[in-house]
Amino acid sequence: MLFSSISKRKLCLALLVLPMLAGAVETKLSGEFWGRWINETAKKKDASGNYQDKMVNNYLSLERGYLGLETKFSEMTKARFTIDIFTTDKTHEYIQDSLQTALPVEPITSTNKSGSVDGAGLKIKYAYVDFTGLVPVPDLTLSAGMQKVYFGTIYDWNYTLIGKAPTDEYKVANSADLGITLNGYLPQGFGEYALGVYNGEGYKKVASSLKENTDFAYLANLRLTPLPGITLGGSFMSNSAGREKTLDGDALNASYEKQQLLDGLVRLAYGPVDVWSEYISKKVEYSNETSAAKTKKFTATGISIIPIISLKDYIDTDVQLIGRYDSWDESDRIAADKARSKLSAMTFGANYNFLHDESAVPAMQLQLNYTTKSYDEDESHSDFAAGKKDSSQINLQLKWRFANTLK
Amino acid sequence: MNKTIIIISLILTLSLITLSSFAKGNQITCTGSTTVLPVAQATAEAFMDKHPEINISVRGGGSGVGVAALQNKTADICNSSRPMKAKEISAAKSKGINPTPYAIANDAISIVVHKSNKVKNLSVDQIKKVYTGKIKNWKDLGGANLPIVIISRDVASGTFEVFNEKALAGAKVDATAQLLASNNAVVSAVSSTPGAIGYAGLGYVSDNVNVVMVNNVMPSETTTKDGSYPLARKLYMYTNGKAKGDVARFISFIQSVEGQTLVKDQGFISLN
Numbered sequence: 314m315l316f317s318s319i320s321k322r323k324l325c326l327a328l329l330v331l332p333m334l335a336g337a338v339e340t341k342l343s344g345e346f347w348g349r350w351i352n353e354t355a356k357k358k359d360a361s362g363n364y365q366d367k368m369v370n371n372y373l374s375l376e377r378g379y380l381g382l383e384t385k386f387s388e389m390t391k392a393r394f395t396i397d398i399f400t401t402d403k404t405h406e407y408i409q410d411s412l413q414t415a416l417p418v419e420p421i422t423s424t425n426k427s428g429s430v431d432g433a434g435l436k437i438k439y440a441y442v443d444f445t446g447l448v449p450v451p452d453l454t455l456s457a458g459m460q461k462v463y464f465g466t467i468y469d470w471n472y473t474l475i476g477k478a479p480t481d482e483y484k485v486a487n488s489a490d491l492g493i494t495l496n497g498y499l500p501q502g503f504g505e506y507a508l509g510v511y512n513g514e515g516y517k518k519v520a521s522s523l524k525e526n527t528d529f530a531y532l533a534n535l536r537l538t539p540l541p542g543i544t545l546g547g548s549f550m551s552n553s554a555g556r557e558k559t560l561d562g563d564a565l566n567a568s569y570e571k572q573q574l575l576d577g578l579v580r581l582a583y584g585p586v587d588v589w590s591e592y593i594s595k596k597v598e599y600s601n602e603t604s605a606a607k608t609k610k611f612t613a614t615g616i617s618i619i620p621i622i623s624l625k626d627y628i629d630t631d632v633q634l635i636g637r638y639d640s641w642d643e644s645d646r647i648a649a650d651k652a653r654s655k656l657s658a659m660t661f662g663a664n665y666n667f668l669h670d671e672s673a674v675p676a677m678q679l680q681l682n683y684t685t686k687s688y689d690e691d692e693s694h695s696d697f698a699a700g701k702k703d704s705s706q707i708n709l710q711l712k713w714r715f716a717n718t719l720k
Numbered sequence: 721m722n723k724t725i726i727i728i729s730l731i732l733t734l735s736l737i738t739l740s741s742f743a744k745g746n747q748i749t750c751t752g753s754t755t756v757l758p759v760a761q762a763t764a765e766a767f768m769d770k771h772p773e774i775n776i777s778v779r780g781g782g783s784g785v786g787v788a789a790l791q792n793k794t795a796d797i798c799n800s801s802r803p804m805k806a807k808e809i810s811a812a813k814s815k816g817i818n819p820t821p822y823a824i825a826n827d828a829i830s831i832v833v834h835k836s837n838k839v840k841n842l843s844v845d846q847i848k849k850v851y852t853g854k855i856k857n858w859k860d861l862g863g864a865n866l867p868i869v870i871i872s873r874d875v876a877s878g879t880f881e882v883f884n885e886k887a888l889a890g891a892k893v894d895a896t897a898q899l900l901a902s903n904n905a906v907v908s909a910v911s912s913t914p915g916a917i918g919y920a921g922l923g924y925v926s927d928n929v930n931v932v933m934v935n936n937v938m939p940s941e942t943t944t945k946d947g948s949y950p951l952a953r954k955l956y957m958y959t960n961g962k963a964k965g966d967v968a969r970f971i972s973f974i975q976s977v978e979g980q981t982l983v984k985d986q987g988f989i990s991l992n
Binding site: 339385386387388389390445446451452498499500501502503504505536538540541542544580582583584587625626671672673674718 | 785806810811814815816875884891892
């Protein structure tokens, strides 16, 4: 979602003033900013048509600029509003001309992309209200609005690695969406749960790209901590995509798809070691597809294993070593379809956390990651031209955060 | 693929090699509630006198800070003036931390007013109406014609959370309230402001303020222990799992007769 500079300034001012006017008990202002250097090497055709490893990206960016207000109206009612200001993203969907007239959504090309950017992009990440005590169940909250999607690890992914949560990376679920959820905690800290109804489109869809489908998404999530250091989780989400089931004149929309999303999580934490492992299944059915030459249903599966080792207790400096192995397999499609690749990715990284507050939460984090991606499909496959090429990437990122209570 | 397996194996091997206990010698770090702070300090000093080889570092910050420190493994003991919440326990357990509570004292959140204030008793309902701004003058409570000045604790405080739960039933504190960061600051502000009302742990109450009864019950050892005082609570120390070694010895000392005498000396109420 892109706004003019004036609109952004107004929005930021309103963010600061509104909670005070509303008589909030407490308002917390928080921010988190990611400054990143990205250097990527990938296969690219040379003059003779042969593929060579070449640098394809080398740039600096403000990848995320979260600015949030958390307003407590009472001990039982609080609201959160977070915007994301950024310099790079692939979602420039809303373009305005100089008279502020909305133009039709266009696919991004090298020509209109630069024309759509006015210094920074802006997205609304969260805008929801939490009500506790409405339902007489201890530690149960009803949340309404643009909020977290309680699926897999996406809702509490804290970017120990620079990369996204697996379900985010492979477009299985969105990290935020409009919806209503019941989310709570089990007694004695035995875990947490959530039930929700969402739009199912995520927080990036705006303007004429809304609405992408006519069905709500339904979610159930359960995460248990039966013993300290052992976390077991499972999520299920029923969603759809590809616009409406039927088009004008009741014509069947062949691209309409039903999705059944599953996620299983095992987390083991002991001493300085914390290992996350996640299994993802995305079952897709094109219920209106009649062509025998096209995929009518398929299941994509993936696993992700992330070991994290904290060296804080050994070298008296808050340093973490991180690894990650991902596999994402969409090869269960017929051969003619695009996006049927099988991806393997490895990441190695280190974090240096510094400027800790009194609770030992670092205000700054310097992250260095090296990632390699390899696809099973070779240069002859259409996916290859679409960008699914073997590549390696170095990311260096400085994150900084703050949180202050205004009142 | 073999290369991948080798790399994963290396990572896991490195992980296993680094597994070891967190022994930090004879240093104990104790962080959290400002209410528990004087008890922790007094007992730590007495304990260190007996065991000079052990060094105990005691810090405040509030119960929330203590909980976060325990979760982040930067404190051996979390001082808390409230029980940990399910959300906090769940977050700790998922990190391999097993928050284990040890009650170390009883306390009564005392309602304090200025020395000149003639009001002797308030019901819980009246306290709620005062703190939510529905009653604004002492004359409505049988006192002088004087505007009420509300003094409260900041929301990071465990004392605030217990007070909010037991006295306000979760209601919003009036926007005019002054939010202060410690029990001492509350008592001090009340003592110097004729129309003020505040609340603090019993151990912080001084002769410079009047303590009012709540539902006709005065906070005391007897009314706290028999449960008749509506704003009674326990004070806790949380450790990661069952306390061991020097930490266990320190907590046992606080719970001993000698330690509980120190608890009383600080103005709080002993466990038994």
